[in-house]
Amino acid sequence: MRKTIRFLALLFGLCAPVGLYAQSAEGAMQISLAQALELATSNHPLSRQSAAGVARAEAQLRSARAAQNPTLSIAHGTGRDASGLDEDIILAQTIELGGKRAYRIRGAGADLSAAQYERIGTALDVRLSVQTAYYETLGAQDQYNLAAATLSVTKQFVEAAQTQFQAGDAPRSNVIRSQIELSRGQQTLTSAQTELDNRLAELCSLIGKPAGTKLTLTDKLSSTTTSYLLPDLENLALQNRPDLMAAQATHASLAAAVQSKRAESRPDLFIEGIRASVDPSVEGAVVRAGITFSPFDFGQKHADVAAAEAAVAQQDAAIAEAQRTALLEVETAYRDLQQARTTVESFEAGRLTNAKELLGMAQTGYEKGASSYLEVLDAQNVYRNEQADYARALADYNIALATLERAVGGKLP
Numbered sequence: 001m002r003k004t005i006r007f008l009a010l011l012f013g014l015c016a017p018v019g020l021y022a023q024s025a026e027g028a029m030q031i032s033l034a035q036a037l038e039l040a041t042s043n044h045p046l047s048r049q050s051a052a053g054v055a056r057a058e059a060q061l062r063s064a065r066a067a068q069n070p071t072l073s074i075a076h077g078t079g080r081d082a083s084g085l086d087e088d089i090i091l092a093q094t095i096e097l098g099g100k101r102a103y104r105i106r107g108a109g110a111d112l113s114a115a116q117y118e119r120i121g122t123a124l125d126v127r128l129s130v131q132t133a134y135y136e137t138l139g140a141q142d143q144y145n146l147a148a149a150t151l152s153v154t155k156q157f158v159e160a161a162q163t164q165f166q167a168g169d170a171p172r173s174n175v176i177r178s179q180i181e182l183s184r185g186q187q188t189l190t191s192a193q194t195e196l197d198n199r200l201a202e203l204c205s206l207i208g209k210p211a212g213t214k215l216t217l218t219d220k221l222s223s224t225t226t227s228y229l230l231p232d233l234e235n236l237a238l239q240n241r242p243d244l245m246a247a248q249a250t251h252a253s254l255a256a257a258v259q260s261k262r263a264e265s266r267p268d269l270f271i272e273g274i275r276a277s278v279d280p281s282v283e284g285a286v287v288r289a290g291i292t293f294s295p296f297d298f299g300q301k302h303a304d305v306a307a308a309e310a311a312v313a314q315q316d317a318a319i320a321e322a323q324r325t326a327l328l329e330v331e332t333a334y335r336d337l338q339q340a341r342t343t344v345e346s347f348e349a350g351r352l353t354n355a356k357e358l359l360g361m362a363q364t365g366y367e368k369g370a371s372s373y374l375e376v377l378d379a380q381n382v383y384r385n386e387q388a389d390y391a392r393a394l395a396d397y398n399i400a401l402a403t404l405e406r407a408v409g410g411k412l413p
Contacts, residue, residue, distance in 0.1 A: 028214035043208025050119035057115035064108035089275040098266030107256035117246035131402040137199040139395030144192040151185040221394035241409035258308040267293035333404040340397040347390040355386040
């Protein structure tokens with residue numbers, strides 16, 4: 001009887017909130033979500049890749065702003081008046097006219113803006129990946145803690161059932177059922193451990209920590225009551241999403257390319273300084289200026305302009321597709337968040353309380369002989385499953401909230 005009472009006392013331990021059994025691994029690195037995000041910003045390869053893309057675009061803009069380099073030709077030959085190329089030194093400088101340089105600068109500036117927006121988008125993608133991994137790890141930790149606590153109680157079930165059977169107070173079926181539950185609990189714990197290890201490995205990879213690094217997550221799963229209106233979220237996405245801004249910047253770059261192609265047929269100014277001989281004792285030097293252009297087009301220039309215009313039209317369609325995708329992502333994420341919130345509220349509105357009450361009633365009835373062993377076991381399973389589902393619901397809610405935040409292109413209102 002004493003063992004049965006002790007078993008029931010332990011069983012009441014399952015009534016503790018999810019996360020109560022969490023323990024910090026010895027020597028583990030304690031990390032909050034904010035710290036994980038900071039580490040990922042510094043260490044994630046995509047962050048470095050996007051930063052390099054911005055640096056490349058900045059260099060291309062500097063190149064576009066620079067004037068064309070002068071050319072210096074030095075040669076010396078024998079003979080005179082050979083095809084009019086008997087000058088030994090020619091220093092030439094081309095000065096672009098017709099807006100060519102301005103169009104090139106405009107296009108490179110737009111490319112830089114696109115790269116900067118893409119970097120912001122990459123940062124948001126990395127942020128969502130880290131948030132998802134962090135919340136999934138928290139959920140896996142709660143699942144593991146619950147599985148470990150359940151297995152501990154199940155072992156007491158086996159001990160109590162065996163004692164009662166030997167005393168003639170319970171049938172052997174109780175022993176068999178408790179042993180089945182013990183095997184199931186051991187398998188559940190093993191699966192929970194594997195899932196937790198996988199989630200920790202993913203989080204370590206995202207924040208740039210070596211595989212096998214011990215982490216203790218300091219944040220906890222929770223939910224809020226904030227509500228949003230779908231039209232407001234859609235407007236926010238159209239205004240703030242970096243992929244849409246990058247697409248618009250790319251459109252500006254392609255439009256500048258059209259103007260640049262059209263300007264190629266316009267003349268440029270050139271200035272040349274010519275010296276007849278590399279021998280300083282030989283006299284003969286001249287400076288001349290003029291224009292250079294290609295007055296004929298055998299189809300190449302026209303085709304280049306047509307190709308540039310087609311690229312603009314293609315980008316128009318890409319922008320429309322990006323907007324359609326953005327609105328769909330917002331709508332989907334909004335519904336997912338609503339569903340996740342409804343699920344969490346169902347637990348907080350009474351599901352956990354009812355399952356706990358059911359377990360208490362079964363225990364009381366068992367103590368007084370009004371309930372069977374199997375009724376207590378079933379009530380325990382119901383409450384255990386409710387706790388596990390609640391932990392998953394909290395993780396899903398936080399992931400849904402982070403996904404909606406990414407869908408609108410930044411912070412939620």
